Amino acid sequence: MDRLLDAGARAFADKGFHATTTRDIASRAGLSPAGVYVHFASKEALLHALSLAGHEAALDLVSRALTEPPTPTLRLTRLMSDFAAWHAEHHEVARVVQYEFPHLSPGHYAEVVALRRELHAKVQAVVEDGVTGGEFVVDDVRETVLALLSLCIDVARWYSPRGRLTASDIGSRYASLGLRLLGADRRVPGS
Amino acid sequence: MDRLLDAGARAFADKGFHATTTRDIASRAGLSPAGVYVHFASKEALLHALSLAGHEAALDLVSRALTEPPTPTLRLTRLMSDFAAWHAEHHEVARVVQYEFPHLSPGHYAEVVALRRELHAKVQAVVEDGVTGGEFVVDDVRETVLALLSLCIDVARWYSPRGRLTASDIGSRYASLGLRLLGADRRVPGS
DNA sequence: GTCTATAAATCGATAGAC
DNA sequence: GTCTATCGATTTATAGAC
16 A cells, blocks of 8 residues: 555656556556556546545644744745755655645545645745735735745756755755845845 | 647657557548558657657757857746746647657657757856856856756646636746746845 | 456558559 | 657556455
């Protein structure tokens, strides 16, 4: 079960949902071609289980980052750091979460889209807090939220474990970039 | 031929390379199921033609943006504006360029990766110019270049023609966000 | 629960008429 | 150059033994 989820994540991340055969997944999990259907009714059901678990993990991470630190600046710093690092550290699941979920069945797709909207809304609320309190200075809140999440999400596209940067490196870099997008670092002008 | 390229771009952008059938492409182009093979030897050959044309268009756009304006700040402003808007305006081709090219055959893949490296190098050179001349203040040039391009590329993922923003809106927003990432707007501190 | 074997459907690509 | 018809291979999923 866990073995199949892991095999599915690696296969889908590597080749995409439709290019992955059930034989490939079974093989990665050390099972026979029919082994997938013992635990999942279909290939789509496996994608659904992966997408749901991945989105819930991401939403948990984001919720904690946005509530535990005491100020909007510290909350967004933590968000960018943890969310960017998550896309690197769990880049297989992250790729499924960000790029394969459109291949879900219509019902499962709608379910996942609701989780994604929830995540956006949580981030937007904290950015609005920061703007209201004067910690952030932005042209447009929605565009800024989109850009912040865009940066983190795109990590799943370009990240390679054989690259120059660790997940933790990426986290601290992206926290700094996020503060720039938020206009939260104006107290330390460069040059 | 042009009809097939257009049909292929829309189909691949909509459902991905492997989920697209040659019958689907032919149907979108108004041809019979065998119609694809009159102009292309295989489905992969069509993806190759699309990827190549798309990457060359992107590289042209970027090259002009990075040479026509007179200063690094104006060059990067133009780059972010045009490149982000391109990913919205041509989001079908852009999706193929950014997300489907890994499904090319190894030889064609290598050809496209070379074009992508060329694009990165051009951007990095201008950012380095701006840092040397004192127009930009960044922690790390490579990370900043990656983030700038990340922002533009991710537009192809989330953009919808039925959305709130036009391609031109996105261009001007992203130009402003890019200057923040570059530390190029420190002369106008907020609050 | 895992296997082997295979059914049923679909897909990429080709043959050959016009 | 476009069509109809179809081949051959592959894929998802199931049947049934162990």
